[in-house]
Amino acid sequence: AVVSTQSTGKGIMEEHKKASKFQRFMHYYTRYHNHEMSHKLEEPLLSTAKMKSIALSSAAEGDADTDTSFIENSVKELLKARRVLRSSYPYGYYLQDGIHRKVLFESMQRELEVTTETLSQMVARAYLRTPKAKIIDTAQVLQQSRLKFVDAVANGLIPSELAMVTERRKLLKRM
Numbered sequence: 001a002v003v004s005t006q007s008t009g010k011g012i013m014e015e016h017k018k019a020s021k022f023q024r025f026m027h028y029y030t031r032y033h034n035h036e037m038s039h040k041l042e043e044p045l046l047s048t049a050k051m052k053s054i055a056l057s058s059a060a061e062g063d064a065d066t067d068t069s070f071i072e073n074s075v076k077e078l079l080k081a082r083r084v085l086r087s088s089y090p091y092g093y094y095l096q097d098g099i100h101r102k103v104l105f106e107s108m109q110r111e112l113e114v115t116t117e118t119l120s121q122m123v124a125r126a127y128l129r130t131p132k133a134k135i136i137d138t139a140q141v142l143q144q145s146r147l148k149f150v151d152a153v154a155n156g157l158i159p160s161e162l163a164m165v166t167e168r169r170k171l172l173k174r175m
Contacts, residue, residue, distance in 0.1 A: 032089035039082035045075045052128065069133060070083060074123050074139040081116040081146045091153065101157040109150045115142045
């Protein structure tokens with residue numbers, strides 16, 4: 001009876017490990033899939049952004065500030081961020097748990113997601129309700145966040161300053 005209890009305990013532990021691995025995989029896959037679907041839903045915004053720009057330009061006849069390219073630029077930035085986020089989930093899946101790099105990666109990823117969703121809420125409407133300056137600011141913050149995230153991943157999730165110091169040390173060692 002003791003052997004069957006031990007083997008049952010091992011079986012339960014194995015089932016728990018399998019379930020945990022599956023749940024982890026599903027989390028990353030679901031996030032990947034959500035960003036893929038959001039990208040597909042937001043892609044048509046490029047054409048509607050052009051129409052919104054034309055409508056705003058004609059409504060603002062005689063206004064000195066009739067530049068409406070901010071709408072199209074914001075949608076383009078939104079789509080770039082969606083592509084980066086979509087690609088970040090397979091990368092994050094393979095990062096080792098519990099290390100500083102994973103924590104930094106997830107923090108930067110979360111920051112990028114929050115800003116992406118904020119901009120999406122601003123531009124993915126039939127009528128713009130958010131002031132032009134706020135849309136432009138949010139698109140710029142999103143661009144900075146996206147570039148910082150891509151740069152960090154490209155440098156092995158080491159902050160840029162540390163990467164530069166590390167590179168200098170390598171160069172000095174070669175000399």
